[in-house]
Each structure stands twice: as C-alpha cells, then as structure tokens.
Amino acid sequence: MLTLDEVVQRLKEVLGDNFLEEGEFRGQRFVILRKDGVKEAIKLLKDLGFNHLQTLTGVDYLRIKNRKARFEVVYQLYSIEKRLQLRLRVEVPEDDPEVDSIVDLFPCANFLEREVYDLLGIRFKGHPNLKRILLPENWVGHPLRKDYPLEPEEKPLDFIELKKLNEELLKYGIK
Amino acid sequence: MPENRLSEPEDPFLSVLELQMGPQHPSTHGVLKLHLKLEGERIVDCEPIVGFLHRGLEKLAENFTYPQVLPLTDRLDYISAMNNNTGYCLVVERLLGIEPPPRGKYLRTMVCELARIASHLLWLATHALDIGAMTVFLYCFREREQILNFFEEICGARLTVSYPRIGGVRMDVEEATLEKVYNFLPEMERRIDEYEGLLSENRIWLERTVGVGVITAEEAIAYGLTGPSLRGSGVPYDVRKHFPYDAYPEVEFEVPVGKNGDTYDRYKCRLQEMRQSIRIIRQCIEKLPEGEVVSELTPDLDMMPGGRMLKAEAFNEVAFISFLQEAKEIFPKGELYSAVEGAKGELGFYLVSDGSGRPYRLHIRAPSFIHISAIPKLAKDHLIADLVAIIGTLDIVMGECDR
Numbered sequence: 001m002l003t004l005d006e007v008v009q010r011l012k013e014v015l016g017d018n019f020l021e022e023g024e025f026r027g028q029r030f031v032i033l034r035k036d037g038v039k040e041a042i043k044l045l046k047d048l049g050f051n052h053l054q055t056l057t058g059v060d061y062l063r064i065k066n067r068k069a070r071f072e073v074v075y076q077l078y079s080i081e082k083r084l085q086l087r088l089r090v091e092v093p094e095d096d097p098e099v100d101s102i103v104d105l106f107p108c109a110n111f112l113e114r115e116v117y118d119l120l121g122i123r124f125k126g127h128p129n130l131k132r133i134l135l136p137e138n139w140v141g142h143p144l145r146k147d148y149p150l151e152p153e154e155k156p157l158d159f160i161e162l163k164k165l166n167e168e169l170l171k172y173g174i175k
Numbered sequence: 176m177p178e179n180r181l182s183e184p185e186d187p188f189l190s191v192l193e194l195q196m197g198p199q200h201p202s203t204h205g206v207l208k209l210h211l212k213l214e215g216e217r218i219v220d221c222e223p224i225v226g227f228l229h230r231g232l233e234k235l236a237e238n239f240t241y242p243q244v245l246p247l248t249d250r251l252d253y254i255s256a257m258n259n260n261t262g263y264c265l266v267v268e269r270l271l272g273i274e275p276p277p278r279g280k281y282l283r284t285m286v287c288e289l290a291r292i293a294s295h296l297l298w299l300a301t302h303a304l305d306i307g308a309m310t311v312f313l314y315c316f317r318e319r320e321q322i323l324n325f326f327e328e329i330c331g332a333r334l335t336v337s338y339p340r341i342g343g344v345r346m347d348v349e350e351a352t353l354e355k356v357y358n359f360l361p362e363m364e365r366r367i368d369e370y371e372g373l374l375s376e377n378r379i380w381l382e383r384t385v386g387v388g389v390i391t392a393e394e395a396i397a398y399g400l401t402g403p404s405l406r407g408s409g410v411p412y413d414v415r416k417h418f419p420y421d422a423y424p425e426v427e428f429e430v431p432v433g434k435n436g437d438t439y440d441r442y443k444c445r446l447q448e449m450r451q452s453i454r455i456i457r458q459c460i461e462k463l464p465e466g467e468v469v470s471e472l473t474p475d476l477d478m479m480p481g482g483r484m485l486k487a488e489a490f491n492e493v494a495f496i497s498f499l500q501e502a503k504e505i506f507p508k509g510e511l512y513s514a515v516e517g518a519k520g521e522l523g524f525y526l527v528s529d530g531s532g533r534p535y536r537l538h539i540r541a542p543s544f545i546h547i548s549a550i551p552k553l554a555k556d557h558l559i560a561d562l563v564a565i566i567g568t569l570d571i572v573m574g575e576c577d578r
Contacts, residue, residue: 025509026269051396052412055512055523055540064529074525074538076512080396080412087512108399111548119233134226134577143234144536150238 004029004084007048014044020091030087035073038090039100042075046105050077050086056102056112058092058120062146070094071122075102092122101127119144191219198227202305202563205573207547209562216558221551225544228577236537241267241506242341244534249335251539252575254297255518257283257290257326260339262515265420266524267341269513270506273472275421277464279343284422285459286329286338287515288452289356292363293322294518294570295445295452299370302442302567306383311373318366321359328352342473357460360453367449374442384438388553388565391436398552399545402520403444404569408436414516426458438568445570506530519543519570543569543576 008031012019018037023030033041054076061067069091078085092099101124102109113124114133121142124130132139141148157165197208206227212220232251236244248259261283268274275283300315323333329348330338338345374380390398395408405412413430415423431447433440508530514523520542527536546569553565 026272026511028511051393053399054514054521055525055538057525057538057540059510059527059536059538064535074510076523076525078417080410080417083417106399107397107552108545108548111544115544132226134229136226143231 002048002082002084004086007045007084007086010048011041011044015041028085028087030089032089032091035090035092035099038073038075038088039102039105041088042077042102042105045077045086045088049079049082050084052078052080053102053106053108053112054078054085056109056116058116058122058144060120060144060146068093071097071120073099073116073122097121098123098125100125101130103127118142121145196559196562198224202566204301204566204571205576207566207571207573207576209550211559211562213559216560218554218557218559218562221554221562223547223550225547225573226577228573230578232578233537233539236534238533240532241534244537245340246335246337248539249337250574251541251578252294252517252519252522252543252572253334254572255287255290255294256334256336257286257338258515258517258522260337261287261421262513262517262522262524264339264341265515266511266513266526269511270509270526270528271341271473272507273342273470275343275470276467277422278347278466279468279470280422281459281463282344282348282468283339284426285356285456285463286326286336286344287421288455288459289322289325291518292449292452293319295449296322298445298518298567298570299442302564302570303374303380305563305567306380308374308377308380311370314366314370314373318363325352325356325359328355340469343467343469345468347468353460353463356456360457363453364450367446371446381439383561383564384442384568386435387438387557387561388568389435389437390549390553394552395436398549400520400549400569401542401545402516402518402570403441403448404520404546406430407433407441407444409434414514414521418514420513420515422459423455425462426455428455438564441568506532510536514540517542519572519575520546522575539578541575541578543571543573544578546571547576 008022011031015033015037018034019031020034021032057074059072059074060070061072062070071092071094073090073092075088077088090099099122101113103113111133113127114130116122117124117130118132118134119142131137192213194211194213195208196211198206208224210222210224211218232247235247245260245263248263249256251259296315296319300312303311326336327333329352330336330345390408392408392410395405396410401412409432411430411432416430428451431444431451433444506528508528510527512523512525514521521540522542523540525538526534529535550565554562
C-alpha cells in the first residue's frame with residue numbers, strides 16, 4: 001500500500017534540485033517545487049494513481065514579506081482509489097510568469113488554467129487556447145493581482161456635479 | 176460576384192455552419208453561450224463561452240472580513256445555498272481548528288440535504304422541460320416550494336439563506352418545524368415514485384436520454400466531473416464519504432452509482448440520491464442531540480450572534496476596528512483546501528490566510544465551471560437537440576460558474 005511519505009520521497013528522488021520543501025498544515029501535506037519540475041511531478045503523480053485534479057489556482061504573494069517568488073500556482077491532487085491527497089505549490093517568479101500547461105494530462109485543467117491566466121496573468125506554455133475566460137477580451141490588467149487598483153482612475157460624476165453642469169449648460173441655452 | 180456564385184454552388188449540407196447558441200437561450204440555464212460548428216444538424220465542434228455573470232467574488236472576498244464573505248457564498252449556487260455556506264464555514268473552522276457542537280452539526284447536515292433535494296427537484300423540472308415533459312416541471316416546483324417554506328421557517332430566507340455560520344448555525348430550529356419536516360419526508364418519497372412513474376419507462380424519455388452524452392469512468396475523472404455527473408459513470412466518489420464533515424460520518428447512507436455513464440444513468444443517480452437525502456434527514460431528526468448550536472470556542476466575530484440574541488454593540492465601528500486588530504492573534508497563518516459535496520458536485524474552497532482578519536486569497540472550485548469545460552467532449556457528434564439534454568444532465572448553474 002502506497003503512503004504519502006513514499007510519494008513525497010519518490011518526488012524528491014525524481015525532481016532533484018526542483019524539489020524545494022515539504023510541509024503540513026492542518027493535516028494536509030504539501031510540497032513546494034520550482035516551476036521547471038511541474039510537468040514531471042504531475043506526470044509521476046498521475047502514474048502513481050493521483051487521477052483527480054481537485055483544483056488548480058494561483059496566488060499573488062506580493063504583500064507577504066520574505067518570499068523569493070511573487071506568484072504561486074497550486075495543484076490539489078487526489079487519488080480516488082488510494083484516498084491520498086497531496087498539494088503541489090509551484091513558485092513562479094514575477095519576471096517570467098510562465099508554467100508548463102498540464103492540459104494534455106488533465107483535460108479539466110483547460111478552463112482552470114485560462115482562469116489563472118485571466119485573473120493573475122500567469123501564462124501556461126502549451127495550452128491549446130490560452131485567452132481570457134471570465135473577463136471580456138479587451139480588459140486591461142489582471143484583477144486578482146494585489147497591486148490592481150480597487151478604485152477606477154476616473155470616477156463617474158456624482159449627482160450634485162451633474163446638476164451644476166446641467167445648470168451651466170442651461171445658461172447658454174443648451175438642453 | 177453573381178457569376179461566380181452561379182458557377183460554384185455551395186452545398187449547404189457539406190459546408191460547416193457556425194451557430195451561436197445563447198447567451199439568452201431558455202435551455203442554457205442562465206447566460207451560457209455556445210459557439211457551435213455544425214455539419215447539417217450534427218455538432219462537429221463546440222466552444223463554451225462563459226463569464227457573462229462574473230461578479231468578482233474572489234476579489235471581493237479578499238477585501239471583506241471572514242464573516243462578511245459568508246453572504247457572498249449564497250450567490251454562488253443560489254439553488255442550494257446551504258451547501259455553499261457550509262463549505263465556506265468548514266474551511267474557516269478548519270483554519271481556526273474548531274468544530275461545531277453536535278446539535279449544530281446535525282442541523283447543518285439536515286438543511287444541506289434539504290437543499291440538495293430542492294436543487295435536484297429544480298434540475299429534474301428544467302431538464303424534463305428541456306426535453307419536452309411539461310408536467311414534471313409543475314410537480315417538482317410544488318415540492319420545492321414546500322422545502323423553501325421550511326427554509327423560511329428555519330431562518331427567514333428562502334434562497335439566500337446564510338443559515339450555517341462559522342462554528343455552527345445561526346439559530347436553533349423549533350420543534351414544530353422539525354415535526355413538519357419529518358412529516359414531509361414520507362410524502363416526498365411518494366412524490367419521487369410519482370416522477371419515476373412519469374419518466375423512467377416513458378418511451379420518449381428513454382429515446383431522448385439513453386445513449387446520449389456517454390462518458391466512460393476514466394474520461395469522466397480526467398475531465399474533472401464530480402457529483403452525480405461522475406457517479407453516473409460508475410465511480411463511487413462522494414466527498415461526504417471520502418472527506419467526511421459535519422454529521423455525515425454518524426448517519427447511514429449509500430452512494431448510488433450508474434453503469435453506462437449516459438444521461439439516463441445520471442438521471443437515475445440523482446433520483447436515488449434524493450431518496451438517500453430523505454434517509455439522512457430522517458436520521459438527523461431522530462438522532463438530533465440537545466445543546467448549543469454554536470461552538471463556544473468560536474472567536475467573537477461581529478456576525479456571530481449567540482443563539483437568537485444579536486449583539487448590537489458589536490456592530491459599531493469601534494468594535495469592528497478592534498476586531499480587525501485582535502484578529503491577528505485569532506487566525507493562524509497557512510493555507511488549506513476543503514471541499515463539500517454540493518448539489519452539483521465537489522464544491523471546494525482554497526483559503527490562504529496571512530493571519531489578518533480577512534482572507535488573503537479565497538479560491539472557489541466551482542463544479543459547474545469544470546463541468547462546462549466537458550461539454551465539447553460530451554456533445555461531439557450529437558445532434559443539436561441532444562445538446563440541450565447534455566447541458567441539462569450536467570446540472571450547471573451560471574452563478575457558480577462565473578462567480
């Protein structure tokens with residue numbers, strides 16, 4: 001019977017330098033990887049029976065101090081037969097936000113990767129159709145980044161200003 | 176030019192026709208747009224276009240306190256809001272390391288299962304209507320109305336309930352209401368028999384559903400299907416069994432699975448699931464323990480009333496600010512993923528906490544979002560009329576998909 005310790009050990013052996021750290025929080029195991037090892041790691045885990053990709057998402061760690069990489073892409077994997085759960089956290093630096101796509105291994109990653117690209121601006125190499133999904137195609141910026149402005153640069157005029165403008169226009173006979 | 180057109184007539188039956196289905200289309204269950212490529216009436220390719228209902232819930236959640244996020248989760252899958260609330264409360268409870276008291280757990284399980292029945296009823300109603308059975312629609316809405324009335328009695332709201340809270344539920348349920356729910360269960364069982372009598376051996380229903388949208392077990396897992404859509408293919412994956420939460424480990428129920436992975440099997444699965452939900456609710460009411468409904472260890476968050484009492488002074492600004500400062504000691508740093516079995520499938524929350532009073536990042540794994548990405552696979556080589564059945568069988572709701 002395969003245990004999580006063995007799985008993590010196998011990952012460590014196969015990935016070598018790309019394996020950075022392992023840990024546990026509230027009973028959930030996670031490993032932190034360099035972004036070059038993503039595809040290899042997920043392929044290995046799929047062969048070991050981790051067949052259900054529970055979720056794929058991204059986090060922007062801009063506001064948290066003492067971190068090497070700004071972004072993180074998270075893969076939550078589960079093995080339905082063996083009942084093992086493992087989280088892969090992949091560090092993605094700000095200057096080159098690009099990760100290998102895993103759509104060919106897990107077709108359900110298609111929309112999830114597009115969502116991460118749309119909201120966080122992390123590109124996925126080898127994705128068949130990488131374009132915005134939730135926001136309109138002409139949208140500027142990536143809203144889930146922590147430096148995305150919360151208020152618009154140009155605020156719409158409020159009622160009192162509009163009323164003044166209207167009165168001024170009425171002076172010149174414009175309705 | 177006219178001469179050219181005459182000399183080279185294009186055969187409309189051989190060329191590929193592009194068609195936009197939606198976003199305003201009665202059988203897309205909301206604002207889903209499908210970009211279809213057709214050969215005659217056969218679907219060659221299909222691209223779903225989503226995002227028309229995007230409200231930025233994940234960004235909003237980053238700027239709200241933990242209790243303030245709770246009403247946002249009502250607006251995900253607005254048909255079974257109880258499940259969404261429970262999912263969010265669970266992830267925060269697991270972050271804090273607390274558990275609701277037994278009565279809170281049982282009440283939460285009971286309302287979750289009521290919401291599941293309501294959601295499956297709405298699914299059956301609209302699915303049958305899409306395929307052409309009008310009567311079932313009216314019957315299903317009659318029963319759904321009763322469940323919504325129970326919700327109104329329990330918490331005062333019908334759809335956007337916010338009844339489960341961090342550390343338990345908002346308030347206790349009265350004995351009279353519990354009795355009403357208990358008496359409703361045998362009636363509901365009879366009603367399910369009625370629906371089955373209307374549909375299960377109906378020749379039109381069989382011709383429209385058997386062999387439509389077939390997906391094998393391996394493909395279904397790879398495409399990320401969860402919930403009844405996955406179990407129709409014969410995979411017994413249920414979050415209630417694999418990651419037990421609330422009172423589910425203490426009640427008996429089975430996970431119904433299908434065999435062929437077609438629309439008919441998924442229909443059968445959901446009807447069986449409704450029977451199992453009734454079984455769970457019955458056990459919950461029979462076993463319901465006495466005691467508090469909110470955990471005593473719950474930190475004094477400003478939206479957490481104790482019992483039925485509201486602490487008015489907690490709503491003033493000073494208390495609110497002090498809460499944010501104190502929160503630094505309440506919430507630990509870390510990140511965790513926690514899922515519940517929503518009515519549509521696995522509803523997961525990935526929460527990153529930086530130790531402050533607001534979630535640093537809250538990602539919602541919406542089953543509908545992932546199910547929609549499987550539509551091109553399911554719809555290939557089917558007729559347009561079958562596409563309507565396929566959208567119906569996946570049981571999607573756009574509020575959850577677009578977030």
